[in-house]
Amino acid sequence: xxxxxxxxxxxxxxxxxxxxxxxxxxxxxxxxxxxxxxxxxxxxxxxxxxxxxxxxxxxxxxxxxxxxxxxxxxxxxxxxxxxxxxxxxxxxxxxxxxxxxxxxxxxxxxxxx
Amino acid sequence: xxxxxxxxxxxxxxxxxxxxxxxxxxxxxxxxxxxxxxxxxxxxxxxxxxxxxxxxxxxxxxxxxxxxxxxxxxxxxxxxxxxxxxxxxxxxxxxxxxxxxxxxxxxxxxxx
Numbered sequence: 001x002x003x004x005x006x007x008x009x010x011x012x013x014x015x016x017x018x019x020x021x022x023x024x025x026x027x028x029x030x031x032x033x034x035x036x037x038x039x040x041x042x043x044x045x046x047x048x049x050x051x052x053x054x055x056x057x058x059x060x061x062x063x064x065x066x067x068x069x070x071x072x073x074x075x076x077x078x079x080x081x082x083x084x085x086x087x088x089x090x091x092x093x094x095x096x097x098x099x100x101x102x103x104x105x106x107x108x109x110x111x112x113x
Numbered sequence: 114x115x116x117x118x119x120x121x122x123x124x125x126x127x128x129x130x131x132x133x134x135x136x137x138x139x140x141x142x143x144x145x146x147x148x149x150x151x152x153x154x155x156x157x158x159x160x161x162x163x164x165x166x167x168x169x170x171x172x173x174x175x176x177x178x179x180x181x182x183x184x185x186x187x188x189x190x191x192x193x194x195x196x197x198x199x200x201x202x203x204x205x206x207x208x209x210x211x212x213x214x215x216x217x218x219x220x221x222x223x224x225x
Contacts, residue, residue, distance in 0.1 A: 004156075031211055042202060042215040043157070050211070058212065090156055094211055101147070102213055104156035 003027050004105035006091050012111045019078040021108050023091030025071075031094035032074040033058075033102065034066060036087040043090065049074055081112045115140045119203045119216035126193055126223050134188040134201055134219050136177075142208035146170075146179050146186040149202040151218070157202065160188075193223045 003026030013019050023032060031050055035043040035058075045058030047066040055066050063085060065077045078085055088109050092102040120135040138144065145164045149157040161170030163179035163186065170177050175190045186203060203216040 033213075040217060042217040043213075044215075045212055048212065092157075092213075101159055101162065103159065104149075106156045 004091060004093055004103060006089075006105040006108050008108060009106065010109045012113060013081050014113055015082060016080050019081050019110065019112075021076045021089055021110070023074045023076070023105060025074075025093050027093060027095070027103075028071055029093040029095050030071075031102075032068065033092040033094075034064070034074065034076045035090045035092065036060065036085075037090060037107070038087050046076065046089075078110075081110075083112050086110060086112045115144065115205060115207050115214040117203050117205055117214055117216035119201075119219055121219070122200075123220040123222060126221070128195055128223055128225050129192045130223075132188070132190040132193045132197075132221070134203075134221070136186045136188065136203035136216060138184050138186065138203075138205050140184075140205055140207050140214075143181075144205040144207050146177070147204045147206075147213070148175070148177055148186070148188050149204060149215075151200045151202065153199070160201070193221070195223045195225055197221060198223045 005024045007022045033048040034046040037043050044060045049055045049068045067075045090107045091105040116139045147162045148160040150160045151157045161172040163170040166181035168179045177188045200218045200220045202218045204213045
């Protein structure tokens with residue numbers, strides 16, 4: 001299994017509060033991704049990174065920001081959480097020698113009340 | 114843009130039955146195609162892949178063939194087990210892109 005951890009695994013927060021989710025990898029892979037999973041939508045890409053300090057927006061980036069100051073860590077921040085951001089968030093990584101295959105972390109279940 | 118359409122679930126089968134989950138796609142150029150599986154409470158795992166037309170991906174008894182003429186990548190297994198109960202996602206990456214586009218997922222339940 002790819003060495004990917006996410007923290008926290010579960011979080012309940014109130015509307016309007018900032019939230020940061022962390023993805024940590026031990027594989028030294030170049031590409032990292034944040035997805036959200038919602039019933040009836042499958043997985044949708046929020047942001048991705050193709051190197052330290054190199055990030056770009058995905059399909060559903062509004063309300064989210066990311067940062068990558070080290071190869072192993074990719075942070076997802078909800079600046080002011082809303083109930084529509086209640087979801088399960090998955091981090092993924094791509095191996096540098098097989099960039100088309102992505103390996104997923106265990107997920108973070110976020111509830112915004 | 115790219116899109117993936119897979120059959121609606123849930124699908125319920127008896128053990129040892131034959132499984133087909135349909136997947137069709139829209140993409141420009143020559144995408145790579147994937148099936149991912151998500152077991153309850155876990156993240157997604159890559160099940161199989163195909164990177165060019167007529168390629169057959171296979172793993173754990175599952176197979177899928179990249180059919181460019183019908184833009185399809187149907188997942189099949191000859192004899193399902195209870196342990197195959199999971200949600201299956203079809204996905205693609207477009208030519209020159211590292212971004213995955215997913216279908217909505219199909220939940221499979223296998224009963225003894």
